[in-house]
Amino acid sequence: MRIIVENVAYTYKAGSPFEAQALKDINLTIEPGEFVGLIGHTGSGKSTLVQHLNGLLLPTEGNVYVGDLDVVSNKGNLRQIRQRVGLVFQYPEHQLFEETVFNDVAFGPKNLGLEPGEIERRVKRALEMVRLDYETIKDRSPFALSGGQMRRVAIAGVLAMEPQILILDEPTAGLDPTGRDEILEEIAKMHSTLGITVVLVSHNMEDVARYANRVIVMDQGQIAMDGSPREIFSQVDQLQSLGLGVPMVGVLMAKLNSLGHNLRGDILTVEEASNEILMWLRGKKDA
Amino acid sequence: MIQVSELEHCYNQGTENAKWAVAGVNLTIKDGEFVVIIGHNGSGKSTLAKHFNALLLPTKGSVLVDGFDTGAEESVWEIRRRVGMVFQNPDNQLVATTVEEDVAFGPENLGLPPQEIRNRVDEALDLVRMTDFKTREPHLLSGGQKQRVAIAGVIAMRPNFLVLDEPTAMLDPQGRKEVISTVQNLNKTEGLGVVHITHYMDEAVNADRVIVMEDGKIVLEGKPREVFAQVSKLKELRMDVPQMTELASLLRQRGVDLPKDILSVEEMVKSLCG
Numbered sequence: 297m298r299i300i301v302e303n304v305a306y307t308y309k310a311g312s313p314f315e316a317q318a319l320k321d322i323n324l325t326i327e328p329g330e331f332v333g334l335i336g337h338t339g340s341g342k343s344t345l346v347q348h349l350n351g352l353l354l355p356t357e358g359n360v361y362v363g364d365l366d367v368v369s370n371k372g373n374l375r376q377i378r379q380r381v382g383l384v385f386q387y388p389e390h391q392l393f394e395e396t397v398f399n400d401v402a403f404g405p406k407n408l409g410l411e412p413g414e415i416e417r418r419v420k421r422a423l424e425m426v427r428l429d430y431e432t433i434k435d436r437s438p439f440a441l442s443g444g445q446m447r448r449v450a451i452a453g454v455l456a457m458e459p460q461i462l463i464l465d466e467p468t469a470g471l472d473p474t475g476r477d478e479i480l481e482e483i484a485k486m487h488s489t490l491g492i493t494v495v496l497v498s499h500n501m502e503d504v505a506r507y508a509n510r511v512i513v514m515d516q517g518q519i520a521m522d523g524s525p526r527e528i529f530s531q532v533d534q535l536q537s538l539g540l541g542v543p544m545v546g547v548l549m550a551k552l553n554s555l556g557h558n559l560r561g562d563i564l565t566v567e568e569a570s571n572e573i574l575m576w577l578r579g580k581k582d583a
Numbered sequence: 584m585i586q587v588s589e590l591e592h593c594y595n596q597g598t599e600n601a602k603w604a605v606a607g608v609n610l611t612i613k614d615g616e617f618v619v620i621i622g623h624n625g626s627g628k629s630t631l632a633k634h635f636n637a638l639l640l641p642t643k644g645s646v647l648v649d650g651f652d653t654g655a656e657e658s659v660w661e662i663r664r665r666v667g668m669v670f671q672n673p674d675n676q677l678v679a680t681t682v683e684e685d686v687a688f689g690p691e692n693l694g695l696p697p698q699e700i701r702n703r704v705d706e707a708l709d710l711v712r713m714t715d716f717k718t719r720e721p722h723l724l725s726g727g728q729k730q731r732v733a734i735a736g737v738i739a740m741r742p743n744f745l746v747l748d749e750p751t752a753m754l755d756p757q758g759r760k761e762v763i764s765t766v767q768n769l770n771k772t773e774g775l776g777v778v779h780i781t782h783y784m785d786e787a788v789n790a791d792r793v794i795v796m797e798d799g800k801i802v803l804e805g806k807p808r809e810v811f812a813q814v815s816k817l818k819e820l821r822m823d824v825p826q827m828t829e830l831a832s833l834l835r836q837r838g839v840d841l842p843k844d845i846l847s848v849e850e851m852v853k854s855l856c857g
Contacts, residue, residue: 337755337756337757338725338755338757338758387753442624442625443624444624469752469753470671470749470752470753471624471782472623472624472782473623473782473821473822473823474623474624474821475624477821499755499756502826539757541756543826544825544826544827544848545826545830547848548827548830548848548851548852551848551849551852552852552855552856555852555856557856566826566829566830566833567833569830570830570833570834570837573830573834573839573855574834574837574839577839577855
């Protein structure tokens with residue numbers, strides 16, 4: 297299912313002295329099955345943008361299309377759009393509220409009016425996807441779990457709605473390196489096995505470089521850059537001028553090239569960097 | 584000086600949920616030292632840190648702060664004045680309706696004269712570069728600014744040590760930078776001892792000493808270069824390694840002659856082109 301953002305502008309507190317334009321004339325198409333990394337510093341408009349993708353915020357100007365539905369003409373009934381587009385907020389575990397893990401994950405499906413058998417199937421599947429064991433965890437209180445487990449339960453609650461598009465706003469914030477890697481691996485697996493579209497909002501450039509196949513950079517309410525991770529992360533100077541970090545391997549390549557050496561600039565991982573440097577060193581020796 | 588000897592801490596001792604979070608730690612932190620503690624969730628690093636100002640008491644062993652035993656009830660206030668703590672969540676630590684009142688909260692409780700409180704608050708806000716915000720409402724500040732106010736609240740108590748338990752975990756990159764540079768500055772210019780607990784390896788690069796914890800024990804300890812050079816050991820512990828150190832290790836394995844302890848892009852460039 298395709299998402300089209302058409303000429304979208306959004307102003308917070310329009311008409312008041314605190315008026316602030318958070319989005320300016322955004323045009324964007326996200327194709328089914330893409331894994332989009334959305335980056336930008338705090339205040340660049342990325343959270344405002346993702347809240348438009350499932351109608352949590354309605355555009356001041358323009359429109360957003362999710363498949364054959366658009367948010368403006370359906371603003372009285374956004375349920376179908378929200379079923380299609382699941383949004384996992386920052387620190388989603390703060391929104392857990394039920395007495396058991398099962399009830400928490402089942403909350404959305406129950407509101408859809410599904411049969412008990414179908415609800416159970418969905419809860420099982422959602423917990424499985426975030427690698428929690430259904431039998432051991434379903435009757436526990438979500439508040440007695442570790443931080444990483446709570447985060448997973450909260451993500452499962454969104455997955456149980458079986459969205460075709462999954463948006464995650466900083467899903468690894470505050471987790472330790474193991475918890476972070478596990479959650480990202482799970483998201484990558486859902487993307488590849490279920491074929492769902494993923495939009496990952498992140499401050500962590502290394503993570504975006506590793507997982508996304510398209511990177512969108514926001515700045516001052518506009519899309520500043522849009523391209524493949526290799527295209528984006530090789531533009532070290534521009535990213536730094538937007539106040540963003542670049543994976544250190546990218547900085548290294550740019551630095552070596554600025555000294556007159558000739559290496560590939562579009563390096564994303566440590567492994568790639570080591571291959572490239574080895575080739576370069578061998579070339580130097582032969583020359 | 585903080586002296587930790589044979590420290591063990593058990594949560595829920597005597598029940599079936601008993602868990603030894605700290606299992607035999609010996610550690611001395613000198614005045615003015617900048618120590619970073621890293622380790623996974625559940626490795627015992629926060630439990631250890633909470634012993635430094637008697638928020639937790641040892642199940643076995645002892646913790647001495649400038650000679651005061653944290654186990655002795657009459658020493659608790661003396662210890663808490665010397666060792667201040669800042670926690671992870673910037674929204675849980677501020678209590679007053681303006682920034683300066685929040686910073687004044689601790690000194691007021693010491694019963695100091697008003698002028699002395701005023702001096703301490705101004706000085707503390709100046710040190711964390713938040714003077715311009717002193718009449719603001721704390722809840723309207725950014726995460727990094729809130730943490731700096733929390734740090735000012737501790738500084739106003741004129742402690743010898745600042746213990747920070749993942750103060751940057753909930754901040755964006757800008758906020759992280761603000762907090763880290765504030766803490767490094769306090770260490771350098773004021774000689775404040777710092778114990779900084781974090782998941783972020785890059786925050787450990789400038790420390791005097793790095794301590795890695797796992798299963799309630801210290802498993803690695805040394806200068807940042809010494810610790811980060813042990814790439815395979817850190818990977819085994821599933822810790823992050825700075826990208827340049829990891830790259831140096833990969834290249835060394837493949838026959839390139841490079842120092843083991845490269846931390847930064849500049850050092851890598853120098854070694855490759857030197």
